[in-house]
Amino acid sequence: MTSPEEKRRTIRDVAKAAGVSISTASNALNGIGRTNAETREKVKRVADELGFRPNALARGLLTKRSHAIGMLTNDTYGRLTLPMAAGVSEILVDHGVSLFLCATNNDPRLAKLHLDALLDRQVDGIIFTATRIDLGPPPELLKLGIPVIYAFAQGPADSVSFHPDDAQGARIAVQHLRALGRSRILHITGEQDYLAARIRADAYRELAGPSGQVMFGDWSEEWGHSAIDAVYSQSGPKPDAIFCGSDEIARGVIDALRDRGVSIPDDVAVLGFDNWEVISKQTRPPLTTIDMELKELGHRAGLAILGLSRREKLEPGIVRLPCSLVARGSA
């Protein structure tokens, strides 16, 4: 059904059809310069009839703005990346800017390859995202001379980064549990090596006081299980609420508690982190959890790179965007 290679219309065709010069056509279509309202309308109408669409390559070549930006990400199966990419794309498309997706798969060779390609394509800016906020970009990215925004990743000192507000997220989690009347709150989280884990743990400790206990492990469901086993195999008072560092951990915790006949949330309230729906909606009871608002983070990163590409100045530093609490049945 595809039409057989019909030549694309150029502005030259429009000009001829409208009986004006190329420059008049250009001026009319872009609404700049001095043009008679009547001719302007006519040119626009003709362009519409012909189905004229300006060649972005030619335009970019001249204006030195490609209206494209690149997104460099180190992960592939991106439960973190994709929501952000969607947010970025949503903002950009409304500004006529397109998004190059570059998955480096943590391979420096691939990163270099993609970076070179982006430069060749004269992208107006690059968004670097990672799977953890303390992961930096490939070193080549730093000396590029084009704008870079860091989203869910670590940028150099003079750069602009967007992170979820992990501390605030932890605080609303603990406050929620407090409001439910819980006082013996335990924090089971992932690897201490992760900055996000440490930030959340610190915020938790500040609210929970000296009785606050943090168990670092890894980010797996398995760890949630064994952490509960450990807690219940030793004597002493048991927690009446557990704040988990991820939904996966929370799922392990819930399963282990159920195995022991502990009622959720009556005996122990359980709270997750991530709002990864495939997990949080499927636990029994469904998981109350913290949402990092990754799409909104993408929106902000998109707006920021648009600003930078227009040579606007942005305050350097880390912008921390608030997390929200999604109440389901577990707390």
Place this chain on the structure above:
Amino acid sequence: MTSPEEKRRTIRDVAKAAGVSISTASNALNGIGRTNAETREKVKRVADELGFRPNALARGLLTKRSHAIGMLTNDTYGRLTLPMAAGVSEILVDHGVSLFLCATNNDPRLAKLHLDALLDRQVDGIIFTATRIDLGPPPELLKLGIPVIYAFAQGPADSVSFHPDDAQGARIAVQHLRALGRSRILHITGEQDYLAARIRADAYRELAGPSGQVMFGDWSEEWGHSAIDAVYSQSGPKPDAIFCGSDEIARGVIDALRDRGVSIPDDVAVLGFDNWEVISKQTRPPLTTIDMELKELGHRAGLAILGLSRREKLEPGIVRLPCSLVARGSA
């Protein structure tokens, strides 16, 4: 640390520095035309020293090939899309082709917007992907006059599509269970409305014979649960193996069986579909499941669109790529 707006080197700079004409420089760098080996080397060396990188916009404008392709997808949180996109990107980057990611979020307005942008950018082709194989593209895509490949989506009759081989996937699943000595195999799957579900169910029935029973429901963990409840609440012989239509369903099935004290895989073997690791690795026991090889599917789609963009002819029709069985503990 970003260097202050140093002008980009053009081929003109290279030519001047090497003491040759622009056309000689171009010929030398691209290794075409008649050029003395000596000058060729010199030009290349100089270009390297200057850090010259050809402007893809100018090149594309002239050659009418942008070396960019667009990927249009209807989903955002893409557990299906991202692996495919990664596969596509992996192939393309090695051919110097970049990938525009366009998430339409099932919104026709957005689809149109993205499509227009892709056309403006003179992409060499488009890959359309969806979340189910029986979902078609936005109608505008059909009358575009540029190459289109359909991956995990439904294309028109004269198009080239890549699908997982659902029938073969179902067959190796049943064969695996058979090889374990199981004879009373039950199939619990998702919505009958999905073509993939029907294809798998048909293939299953063919192998399982008249005793083969299919339970359609939805794709949720919850459904796995209630399906098991239904099976065990009625009298009669119980299955000794269950082939599930998704890992999520399988997880529900496994949990429900465990609740009833049924041993897996000794009493009942359970087999999933998707190999979505966040689920399949975390069930107890870990889930034996069918992998649709989405990355490979992306590879093939990438190669195909590269071929089409070079005006090679491709046999129209649906190419079904084999699934593989990933053995873990549950079957």
Place this chain on the structure above:
DNA sequence: TCTTTTTGATAAAACCTTTTATCTCCTATA
């Protein structure tokens, strides 16, 4: 009526490559 502004339109340059058609040497052949 003559000069100055303003309005509207245009030709041409520019962006950076690739490619075609020429041009100049040089070597080999008659």
Place this chain on the structure above:
DNA sequence: TATAGGAGATAAAAGGTTTTATCAAAAAGA
């Protein structure tokens, strides 16, 4: 020696747009 052919290099055109400088005509001012 004269000529044909080939190697190596180049000037110039082309691609589609934006933008600057220029120009003509109409309107305003003196």
